[in-house]
Amino acid sequence: MNKAVFFDRDGTLNLDPGYLGDPNKVSLYEYVPEVLYKLKFEYNFKLFIVSNQSGIARGLIKESDVIAVNNRINEILNANDVTIDAFFYCPYHPDFSPPELCTCRKPSPEMVLKAAAEYNIDLKGSFFVGDKSSDILCGKSAGTKTVLVDYNSDENEIKTLKKVGISPNFVAGNFLDIDTYISGVLQEDNF
Numbered sequence: 567m568n569k570a571v572f573f574d575r576d577g578t579l580n581l582d583p584g585y586l587g588d589p590n591k592v593s594l595y596e597y598v599p600e601v602l603y604k605l606k607f608e609y610n611f612k613l614f615i616v617s618n619q620s621g622i623a624r625g626l627i628k629e630s631d632v633i634a635v636n637n638r639i640n641e642i643l644n645a646n647d648v649t650i651d652a653f654f655y656c657p658y659h660p661d662f663s664p665p666e667l668c669t670c671r672k673p674s675p676e677m678v679l680k681a682a683a684e685y686n687i688d689l690k691g692s693f694f695v696g697d698k699s700s701d702i703l704c705g706k707s708a709g710t711k712t713v714l715v716d717y718n719s720d721e722n723e724i725k726t727l728k729k730v731g732i733s734p735n736f737v738a739g740n741f742l743d744i745d746t747y748i749s750g751v752l753q754e755d756n757f
């Protein structure tokens with residue numbers, strides 16, 4: 567079986583201007599390409615993006631815009647010889663779409679479970695990395711370890727999670743912290 571690191575996209579890998587639809591506005595956070603390279607080629611993780619893109623349902627961006635942004639992310643990463651293996655996104659929102667379509671939306675683990683089935687992923691040996699409480703809840707429900715990125719150290723999402731009795735396995739202040747945490751877990755026995 568394969569292992570994977572699932573990443574939220576906006577606010578985790580790239581700066582989040584809100585409903586990002588312009589590929590020319592993609593800006594990755596510091597150390598993202600280097601750390602993704604290490605995760606993929608030193609630790610043998612598959613790399614996936616799992617993203618809510620309700621801007622589509624809201625009529626603010628088109629599906630082709632989301633795809634263009636995804637392609638741009640891979641183009642930037644290609645300069646560092648690494649690529650995301652697959653992008654999963656949920657275009658729906660309960661205020662704009664029928665409920666039966668919204669089951670993909672995080673915190674639902676549906677997109678992660680779909681990726682796991684498609685790519686033969688061992689979720690217990692996998693990680694979910696995101697900047698929102700919904701990312702952590704999604705990862706927990708799917709059975710991965712979870713990393714919350716808190717670039718501003720404002721602890722807002724940590725507080726939200728605490729109210730429902732959940733905490734991420736690790737809180738990262740930047741992308742290098744993610745590498746340090748995951749490499750530490752890999753060195754633990756029985757993992």
Ligand SMILES: [Mg+2]
Pocket residue numbers: 574575576577578696697698
């Ligand atoms: Mg996000």
